[in-house]
Amino acid sequence: MLVAFSVAPAVAADDTGSVSEAVAAAIRVVRESGLPNRTDSMFTTLEGEWDEVMAVVKGAVDAVAAASPRVSLVLKADIRPGFTGELEAKVARIDDLLAGG
Numbered sequence: 417m418l419v420a421f422s423v424a425p426a427v428a429a430d431d432t433g434s435v436s437e438a439v440a441a442a443i444r445v446v447r448e449s450g451l452p453n454r455t456d457s458m459f460t461t462l463e464g465e466w467d468e469v470m471a472v473v474k475g476a477v478d479a480v481a482a483a484s485p486r487v488s489l490v491l492k493a494d495i496r497p498g499f500t501g502e503l504e505a506k507v508a509r510i511d512d513l514l515a516g517g
Contacts, residue, residue: 417492418502419469420461423476425484438483442476449475452503459490463503466495 423442424435446453446460449472453462460476462469475493480487496502 417469417496418461418463418506419473420457420459420490420493421473421476421489421491423473423480423487423489425480426486426488427484438480441479441483445475446472446478451515452501459492461503463500486515 423439425438428435443460445453446455446462449462449468449473451462451464451468453460455461462472464472473489477487477489494502499505
């Protein structure tokens with residue numbers, strides 16, 4: 417399965433409104449998980465089995481909760497049993513079509 421999620425403090429840590437440090441702590445959890453993942457400006461997507469992916473999401477939420485009394489989580493999942501490597505393959509199929517393939 418693929419899970420795209422965004423987790424951040426609902427309360428900023430300082431007057432600038434920055435949540436970067438808490439988000440970095442969440443991303444650290446994802447990267448240390450060993451699961452395939454990709455982070456962009458809005459979401460982090462990771463791939464794996466249900467229990468392992470959800471454990472990483474929970475760890476990321478816990479990391480943010482350590483810095484904020486309130487946490488915001490947005491999650492979207494693509495559950496497709498029997499498929500792996502879709503973090504890259506889904507994009508490759510679209511790129512192929514765009515290239516005229």
